[in-house]
Amino acid sequence: MNEKNALLIESAFKEYYFNRFDLIHVPQRATEREFGYQKFNSGMTRHLVVKNDKELHLMLMKEVPSDVYCSNAYYMFPNLPMSEKDWKGADMIFDIDAKDLALPCRKDHTIFKCSSCNNSVTEFQSQCPKCGSGKFETTSVICKNCISESKKEVTKLVDILTTDLNVKKEQIQTYFSGNEGFHIRVTNADYEPLGSQERADLVDYIMFNGAIPESFGIRRQNNSKSLLPTFEEKGWRGRVARKLFSSKSKVPKVTREIIASGYSAFQVQLEEIKKTMGVRIDPKVTMDIHRIFRLEGSINSKSGLSKIQCTNLDSFDPFSEACLLGDDNVEIMADCPLQIRLKNKKFGPYKSEIVSLPKYAAVYMLCKGLGNAI
Amino acid sequence: MLKIGVKDLAKYPFLTEAGEYLRNTGLSLEQLGHPDWQPIVEKAYGRIVVASSGQIYGSDLETLDNDSELLSFLVAIILLKSAGIATLIRRFSLAESRRAERYLQQDLWVSRDKKNLELPLKIIRDLFAVNVSIDNEDFVIKVPDYLHRAIHFHEKEWKLVNRRVANGLVYLSAHETVRLIRAELGEYINGKIQSVNVDSVPQIFRQRVEDLVALAKKFSDTTYVSSEYPPCVKHGIEVLEKGENLPHSGRFLLATYLLSKGQTVDQIAPLFKNAPDYNERTTRYQLDHISGSSGSGTKYQCPSCEKLRSESLCFAIPDCDGIINPVQFGKKRKSQ
Ligand code: SF4
Ligand SMILES: [Zn+2]
Ligand SMILES: [Zn+2]
Numbered sequence: 001m002n003e004k005n006a007l008l009i010e011s012a013f014k015e016y017y018f019n020r021f022d023l024i025h026v027p028q029r030a031t032e033r034e035f036g037y038q039k040f041n042s043g044m045t046r047h048l049v050v051k052n053d054k055e056l057h058l059m060l061m062k063e064v065p066s067d068v069y070c071s072n073a074y075y076m077f078p079n080l081p082m083s084e085k086d087w088k089g090a091d092m093i094f095d096i097d098a099k100d101l102a103l104p105c106r107k108d109h110t111i112f113k114c115s116s117c118n119n120s121v122t123e124f125q126s127q128c129p130k131c132g133s134g135k136f137e138t139t140s141v142i143c144k145n146c147i148s149e150s151k152k153e154v155t156k157l158v159d160i161l162t163t164d165l166n167v168k169k170e171q172i173q174t175y176f177s178g179n180e181g182f183h184i185r186v187t188n189a190d191y192e193p194l195g196s197q198e199r200a201d202l203v204d205y206i207m208f209n210g211a212i213p214e215s216f217g218i219r220r221q222n223n224s225k226s227l228l229p230t231f232e233e234k235g236w237r238g239r240v241a242r243k244l245f246s247s248k249s250k251v252p253k254v255t256r257e258i259i260a261s262g263y264s265a266f267q268v269q270l271e272e273i274k275k276t277m278g279v280r281i282d283p284k285v286t287m288d289i290h291r292i293f294r295l296e297g298s299i300n301s302k303s304g305l306s307k308i309q310c311t312n313l314d315s316f317d318p319f320s321e322a323c324l325l326g327d328d329n330v331e332i333m334a335d336c337p338l339q340i341r342l343k344n345k346k347f348g349p350y351k352s353e354i355v356s357l358p359k360y361a362a363v364y365m366l367c368k369g370l371g372n373a374i
Numbered sequence: 375m376l377k378i379g380v381k382d383l384a385k386y387p388f389l390t391e392a393g394e395y396l397r398n399t400g401l402s403l404e405q406l407g408h409p410d411w412q413p414i415v416e417k418a419y420g421r422i423v424v425a426s427s428g429q430i431y432g433s434d435l436e437t438l439d440n441d442s443e444l445l446s447f448l449v450a451i452i453l454l455k456s457a458g459i460a461t462l463i464r465r466f467s468l469a470e471s472r473r474a475e476r477y478l479q480q481d482l483w484v485s486r487d488k489k490n491l492e493l494p495l496k497i498i499r500d501l502f503a504v505n506v507s508i509d510n511e512d513f514v515i516k517v518p519d520y521l522h523r524a525i526h527f528h529e530k531e532w533k534l535v536n537r538r539v540a541n542g543l544v545y546l547s548a549h550e551t552v553r554l555i556r557a558e559l560g561e562y563i564n565g566k567i568q569s570v571n572v573d574s575v576p577q578i579f580r581q582r583v584e585d586l587v588a589l590a591k592k593f594s595d596t597t598y599v600s601s602e603y604p605p606c607v608k609h610g611i612e613v614l615e616k617g618e619n620l621p622h623s624g625r626f627l628l629a630t631y632l633l634s635k636g637q638t639v640d641q642i643a644p645l646f647k648n649a650p651d652y653n654e655r656t657t658r659y660q661l662d663h664i665s666g667s668s669g670s671g672t673k674y675q676c677p678s679c680e681k682l683r684s685e686s687l688c689f690a691i692p693d694c695d696g697i698i699n700p701v702q703f704g705k706k707r708k709s710q
Contacts, residue, residue, distance in 0.1 A: 190517075204533060211533075215535070235538060
């Protein structure tokens with residue numbers, strides 16, 4: 001990122017970190033966790049110990065990081081190199097990102113930026129209309145649909161966690177990721193000691209990966225309706241039954257159909273169910289038991305929005321509630337072919353023009369690579 | 375207090391209570407050295423021989439003398455420790471855990487209506503720190519306890535998604551419950567034997583100890599694990615050695631790989647002995663088929679790394695860089 005842009009963003013972040021101590025806290029059991037941060041145009045600093053809010057605030061003021069992270073893992077010695085840390089356990093974490101959901105709206109808010117002349121276009125082109133280069137970077141801007149679809153995944157996840165896995169509502173924290181999705185953290189002592197492989201199998205459970213017809217009462221031959229799942233059952237069997245039969249009155253008819261169509265047809269149905277009912281989480285994140293994960297309250301440098309907790313998921317609007325930078329105006333050169341909406345104000349589209357924008361919008365453009373400081 | 379009788383101890387001779395029982399009878403090691411006890415020594419020796427051949431030692435607890443069942447286990451441990459051969463100890467632990475597994479499963483079944491599940495559940499709880507409770511017809515354990523163990527199995531039906539799960543609990547049959555702790559049972563018995571100290575051995579034990587050493591020599595000619603094998607092959611061998619089930623694709627890998635390395639069907643067949651569903655005839659039949667010496671005569675090739683990856687059988691390490699088939703492993707030495 002060019003120096004001027006970094007300076008502008010940094011000063012906006014600094015102001016936020018200075019003014020919003022109320023939003024920035026270390027998570028519970030902070031002394032057992034590893035912290036890390038990144039600064040603009042430089043590498044990652046890891047293996048830090050931050051004991052309390054005060055130390056955290058001090059670090060943020062002093063370093064003004066672009067991104068701040070904290071481990072989901074608990075260690076005996078969080079500040080030692082990985083092999084000596086002594087892993088004790090880890091919160092379960094989940095990442096739901098709109099870009100993994102393959103939504104049809106994605107193409108409407110993806111911007112292609114030419115790597116050589118920085119010209120931005122909204123349609124995919126094989127060559128830059130301005131300079132003819134064939135290399136593009138893509139970036140995507142805010143989209144209501146992406147957020148509401150991500151929320152649906154969060155709701156599905158919370159349902160499985162609470163009904164199948166016996167996690168209590170109070171043990172689940174949901175955060176807006178600061179960009180295009182949600183982070184969920186589960187603090188539950190039973191699940192804390194699980195290793196990476198165990199978590200991988202849990203991921204498959206949550207995503208409904210690897211289900212076989214036998215588990216739902218369908219065998220290669222000699223099927224009998226008594227083995228099929230019923231409406232009232234818990235877990236995936238119940239979920240699958242409710243999906244297949246859709247209503248109790250249809251049970252006899254659908255049962256006959258399922259048994260008549262046989263094994264491979266049922267396999268196809270399970271595949272369909274996985275697509276609609278499996279929760280689309282990022283498996284790598286949940287399996288990683290040494291990850292440093294974006295710290296709640298900190299700003300995401302991909303957007304300038306904050307990672308903040310959603311107390312009421314349904315009504316949560318990240319584009320006003322997580323948009324927490326200052327609103328005094330700054331002038332930037334903006335090149336944003338789409339209109340965006342932050343804090344209920346519309347901005348753009350801008351065609352390489354100098355505009356005066358509230359700081360939160362200016363920083364958003366810069367973070368997305370859709371503008372430059374002047 | 376749960377009362378554990380001598381019949382229970384004959385089934386589960388590795389329990390701490392077995393040692394106490396022996397102490398209460400006042401029997402000492404010197405006394406066991408008396409020629410009167412020779413039959414027990416023979417029984418113990420037999421128990422080890424059976425185990426070392428990959429079979430499970432069977433006892434008829436209804437007619438046989440429970441004391442001698444229990445004693446022969448303890449004497450077997452003394453013989454094994456004196457011989458000091460790890461392979462024998464491992465095979466013995468495995469076979470004894472399989473034996474105990476049968477009884478555990480029976481006890482879980484039989485006791486169901488008698489409402490007398492205390493002993494099997496206590497064994498599972500005390501030895502492996504797993505709390506098993508009962509819900510109607512099923513045994514239930516917590517999801518994390520299940521995952522810790524089930525991830526070592528490779529069949530799809532052990533994936534959590536293929537289990538009945540509700541309220542943080544997994545529902546299992548008696549058979550599945552016991553199956554889940556099999557590996558730990560073996561390790562527990564192995565650990566028990568390791569922790570025993572034997573300073574002096576009575577004279578009448580000596581001959582049998584020497585026989586064991588001779589017996590073990592025979593095995594060392596047939597060690598198949600070589601450090602030159604790729605991780606996927608080593609993994610398969612390890613799974614089989616632990617007595618776990620290796621899916622068909624894993625067995626196919628082992629067979630084709632080892633055949634390609636010039637091993638014969640005779641050399642490979644014993645590898646599958648510990649598999650829970652081992653059957654000598656079918657194993658040979660399948661190996662002959664794969665090697666091309668029967669049926670169509672086509673010799674099967676070792677599957678590619680890519681295929682193995684898709685079957686979750688690949689455990690690549692840096693030495694696997696740049697190869698596309700396990701048979702290439704170790705051939706490409708990094709040039710300086
Ligand atoms: S890369 Fe190939 S040789 Fe190495 S472990 Fe995987 S399958 Fe085996
Ligand atoms: Zn261009
Ligand atoms: Zn969208």
